[in-house]
Amino acid sequence: MQDSRALLPSSFVAGSSQRGFDTARLLSASEALGTFFARVTLPIPRVEEVALTAALGRVLARDAVAREDIPTHPRSTMDGYAMASAAGIAPRRLVAEVLMGQAASRAIEASETIRVPTGGAVPAGADVVVPQEDCDVASGGEIVPREMPVAGESIAQRGGDIRSGEAVLRAGRRLGAPELGVLATLGIVPVPVFARPRVAIVSTGDELVDPGEGLREGRVRDSNRYAIGAALEALGAEAVHLVRVPDRYDAVRSAFEAALETYDAIVSSGGSSVGERDLVPLVVAELGAPGPIVHGLRVKPGKPTLLAAVGKKPVIGLPGNPTSSLMILEAVVSPIVRALTGESARRTPRVSAIAAEPFLGRRDWTWYVPVLLFERAGALYAEPLRMRSSQTSLLARATGYVTVDEATPGYAAGDRLEVTLFSCGGAPIECR
Numbered sequence: 156m157q158d159s160r161a162l163l164p165s166s167f168v169a170g171s172s173q174r175g176f177d178t179a180r181l182l183s184a185s186e187a188l189g190t191f192f193a194r195v196t197l198p199i200p201r202v203e204e205v206a207l208t209a210a211l212g213r214v215l216a217r218d219a220v221a222r223e224d225i226p227t228h229p230r231s232t233m234d235g236y237a238m239a240s241a242a243g244i245a246p247r248r249l250v251a252e253v254l255m256g257q258a259a260s261r262a263i264e265a266s267e268t269i270r271v272p273t274g275g276a277v278p279a280g281a282d283v284v285v286p287q288e289d290c291d292v293a294s295g296g297e298i299v300p301r302e303m304p305v306a307g308e309s310i311a312q313r314g315g316d317i318r319s320g321e322a323v324l325r326a327g328r329r330l331g332a333p334e335l336g337v338l339a340t341l342g343i344v345p346v347p348v349f350a351r352p353r354v355a356i357v358s359t360g361d362e363l364v365d366p367g368e369g370l371r372e373g374r375v376r377d378s379n380r381y382a383i384g385a386a387l388e389a390l391g392a393e394a395v396h397l398v399r400v401p402d403r404y405d406a407v408r409s410a411f412e413a414a415l416e417t418y419d420a421i422v423s424s425g426g427s428s429v430g431e432r433d434l435v436p437l438v439v440a441e442l443g444a445p446g447p448i449v450h451g452l453r454v455k456p457g458k459p460t461l462l463a464a465v466g467k468k469p470v471i472g473l474p475g476n477p478t479s480s481l482m483i484l485e486a487v488v489s490p491i492v493r494a495l496t497g498e499s500a501r502r503t504p505r506v507s508a509i510a511a512e513p514f515l516g517r518r519d520w521t522w523y524v525p526v527l528l529f530e531r532a533g534a535l536y537a538e539p540l541r542m543r544s545s546q547t548s549l550l551a552r553a554t555g556y557v558t559v560d561e562a563t564p565g566y567a568a569g570d571r572l573e574v575t576l577f578s579c580g581g582a583p584i585e586c587r
Contacts, residue, residue, distance in 0.1 A: 157218065160437030164450045168503035175429045181453040183561060184487045184521055187462055191491065194445050195464040198419075200349035201498040207339055210330050213268055213348035214391060216498045219324035222343055224314035228258075229277040230282050233309040236282035236290055238268040240304040246297035253278065268298045277310055284309035316340075323549040327499030329391065341526040348496030351393045356380050357410055359400045359426040359435065360475060378547050379424040382481045383473065389579035390489055391496035402432045411438055411470070420469040420495060422488075424480050428459035435472045439463045442470075453561075455519045456544040457483035461493075469495070477542035478525070482556065485577060486523050506555075508537040514566040525553035529585040554582045 165181075178381070182190065202216040231237065237259075238247050238565055247268035253259050253381045259278030263269055269278050270287075277284065283304045291299045317323055323337055330338070363377040372375065377399060384394035395418060400410045407426065411565040414421050429451075442465045449462040456479040461472030471488050473480040484492075493501055508528060516522045526537040540553055555576040559565055566572050 164447055165251070170370060176451040176458065178451075178453075182449055182459070183453050185460060187449040187452055187460075188487065188490055190509055191448050191462045191464075191469075191575070192494075195469065196467060197469070197491075197494050198467050200352065200495070203350050204345040206345055207335055210335060210338070210346040210348060211332070212391060213330050213346070213351070215324055215326050215328050215330055215334070216347040216349045216497065217326050218322040219338055219341055219343050221317045221319050221321045221323060224319050225317035225340060226311050226313055228313055230311045231271040231275050231277055231284045231309060232311055233284055234270065234273050234287045234576060235284045235286040235309060236268040236298050236300075237263065237271045237277050237284050238252070238298075238300070239263065239265045239280060240283045240306040243303055243369060244300050246293050246295075249296060249298055251278075255431055256338045282306045282310070282379060292372075323501070327497060329496075329500075329502065331497050332525060333380075351493040353390060353395055353417075354387050354392045354420045354422055354492070354495075355395050355414040355418040356384055356387070356413065357395050357397050357400055357423040359402060359407060361402045363399055363425075379473075379475070379477055379480050382477065382550075383422055383424060383484060385579050386481060386484050386489075387492060390492045391498060392420075392492055402426065402434065404434055404438065407434045408438045408441070411435075411442060415442065415465055415468055415470075418468075420471070420492075422471045422473060422484070424473050425475030427461045427474055436461050438464075439465070439470050439472070452483075452487065453519065454483075454487070454523065455517065456523065456542065460487065462488075474544070477547040478544045478549045481550055482523050482525075486558070486575070487558065489578070504578075505573050506535065506576065507571060508535045508563040508574050510566045510568050510570045510572055511536040511538040512568050514539050514557055514559055514570075516565045516573065518564070519561050521561055522559040524557045525549055526555060526557050526561055527552065527582055527585065528529045528574060529587045531587050536583070537572060550577070550578070552582055553577075554584060566582050 242265040248250055251260050252266045252270040255272055255273040258276050262279035263281055283306055285300045285304055289301055300489050324334055358377050358380045361377055364374050364375050380396055387394040400406050423435050436447055436450055445464055447463045452458055452460045457474055459474045460483050463470040469491050473483055514524055525540045529536050555574045557574055559571055
């Protein structure tokens with residue numbers, strides 16, 4: 156049988172006496188993603204229909220096209236009196252009142268007015284609604300505007316919000332509260348959405364124990380899977396937790412084979428580097444083409460990352476260090492997960508801040524620096540946190556991260572920079 160190490164990318168050095176990363180051949184994060192998407196054609200997700208109440212966070216599968224103008228008729232935006240502006244400030248005879256949910260009982264002449272509530276239908280013949288507080292009532296009961304009425308004021312015109320035939324929301328957009336309001340307005344029920352991809356989470360490592368177990372020397376609680384699962388759910392996937400896998404070739408291979416039969420993708424934690432017990436890249440190399448595509452990234456933290464696929468199913472090997480695994484999922488792997496969900500319009504929340512301290516990088520590398528945001532004297536500042544990839548609590552202490560890329564030597568204190576907020580969780584902004 157061919158040595159699986161020979162199937163690994165060229166950044167991996169295989170030999171009888173040397174095994175490790177060839178750092179000169181490591182790819183940047185953007186190069187790695189470009190290489191992955193050039194080699195892997197992800198399937199188009201299946202379309203299903205869900206109720207509006209179940210559509211939050213889902214990805215729209217078909218364009219939301221209006222079947223009629225919105226509003227469908229002129230509507231008042233104020234409690235007041237509908238009238239013709241051409242009559243100026245002359246008194247108007249009050250002839251009727253519009254009730255909510257009903258059309259006006261009649262059109263009006265220039266010498267007439269009809270009382271309308273906010274949201275009520277504006278009668279024909281009226282081109283302005285004068286708020287009731289801007290009108291006086293004459294002794295004979297006539298309505299008199301205090302100032303010259305201006306045509307169009309306090310009226311939402313037909314089609315002023317949405318025109319019939321307009322594609323208001325495009326397929327591939329993740330649905331939030333505003334989008335659900337639009338879908339309800341357009342009468343698009345049930346809602347066509349892409350099925351959520353089912354992503355298997357595999358934790359590897361002989362040192363891992365369940366969160367509820369006590370610790371003894373040499374053991375750590377299996378925490379990565381829960382952080383990874385939450386991040387996957389925030390990105391729109393369905394995270395499925397598989398049983399923990401020991402550092403044995405047969406166990407790792409069996410787990411990955413079973414997961415590939417059932418799930419749309421695999422994300423593993425640990426076992427992705429180049430040590431003798433890092434079996435994930437070797438196993439994936441044997442499971443089918445294209446296999447490992449990128450092994451090792453020119454980034455910190457998270458160099459020992461694996462981007463692979465078997466057929467059209469992505470297989471992502473994340474580092475075992477807690478900060479590395481979650482940071483790489485957020486900063487590098489998230490476009491792959493979003494593509495699996497059908498999301499085409501990526502929305503990454505970022506805020507502008509001032510560097511509270513210098514941000515140092517490394518020439519020709521990309522560093523993802525966790526930061527804590529704080530406000531002082533009305534300005535927003537970003538404080539870099541000391542990097543320790545092995546710390547579970549580091550990203551929980553951070554609000555987001557700053558990318559110091561290969562073209563940026565770093566930031567000096569006082570420089571303006573962009574902070575990417577975590578997709579799920581993170582520390583609140585402090586006031587100092």
